[in-house]
Amino acid sequence: MFIFICLCLLTMVGVFGVDEAQSVSVMEGDSVTLNTDVTEMQRDDLIMWTFGHILIAKINGKDKKKEFYDERFRNRLKLDQIGSLTFTNTRTTDSGFYKVTSSRTEMPLNTFNLTVYAYLPVPVISRDCSLPSSETSSNQSCLLVCSVLNVSDVTLSWYKGNSLLSNISVSDLSISFSLPLEVEYQDNNTYSCVLKNSISNQTKHLDISMLCHTCSDCVYCCGPTEAVIRLAFSALVGVATVAVLVYDIRSRSLQWQKSPSNAD
Template sequence: MEGDSVTLHTFHDERMDNDRIQWWFENKNTLIAEMNVTASSVTVNDNYDRRFRRRLKVDLQTGCLTITNIRTEHAGLYGVQSNRMRKNIIVNVSARLPIPVISRNSSQCSSSSSSSSSSSNCSLVCSVVNVSHVTLSWYKRNSLLSSISVSDLSISLSLPLEVEYQEKNSYSCVINNPICKQTQHLDISKLCQPCSDSEHCCGSTEAVIRLVLSALVGVATVIFLVYDIRSRRAEQDHACIPASQT
């Protein structure tokens, strides 16, 4: 995993009767470390590749190479070579996985409020962002319901699910790669409340807003009519006064 320290072993983790041990990266393209066995000295060539700067350590007893705070850019083919033999080591590095986020489908309330009868199912979605080489899955207890996989770099994934209101079954959303996984459990009682019974349901909120606006428009209309009627009466009374009285 990214952030871990990884130790690459030499030949049976022991120093051999060799003058030197060399560590290469990507098939002898980059010599990253060299150990002089006789002099018990180590030379780290991390300046040749900035990816390895201040990340390499060589054990003077075994010749093993340790990469600290490893990143995905350090994945690849490593080689260790002595006077008598050579071996290759393939290193795979996976990014740390985010915790999946479970949310209610935002369009469900508006669609159900416009219909005469509300739906008996609760529509949910599990999502993750900036992931690669992972699988996102829904589980009902221990049974797999659905899944989606991706091999591209840094994309977002989402997976829908429908459950019944106040259902007692246990659901969980899981994201995993070959190394680890992250799990988010579904709280049906918290996320799945019928629109008619929820204070925060979007359909009820919309209805309240419309009612308030309609009331304000009605009040404004009544005030305008009263003012207009009074103005007309005042004009008529002024016109009916005899000239002698003026």
């Protein structure tokens, strides 16, 4: 019985001793304040803020002296008279766990999980010409791709009107992130590609008439990578042609100068 009571007490201590972090989200560049929930600071109090296990700021209740330590937050942190911490010009690297403690209590005053989101780019919709029309499900359809670069903690979705067609999510930083969509050439429905995180979104609307052409019709209708390759190849061919012409002209000129009739 004694052992059972001890186990129960240990379980209760484990449950009530766990810090429940408050989730706070903000866009990069904005300001945010993490509150201590203290109404008045006592003279014998010392309030300290840590980022992970690193001390970043503290304020002394006796003289209200404020000190800041970590160089990554240089000139971007402020403490008010009761120890609440304000970030200005937030950065994505500010994301993480923050804890505020008081010398007068054993338990933390507050714990926060701060997430700073970068501004989302507008998705890019392009034609995927990597497959011949004979390999698609229909000769009357074209394959489109919605793409974004350098994003994390986002979801990329295709919508037909207000109806979700497909989506894909990524948590870690992704250099290239894309989602395909096959549409009919004569489709008159409204399609849009939406990139979003928990607090913001960016939308790109699809213009089928602009993108869905036969690939031989124009360079623009194909994906940006293929378009760049085609342009680079064309430029290379042009440079090579000019080089050959210049060489031929110089050769003819030298032959003319060395001919017997011109030697006299």
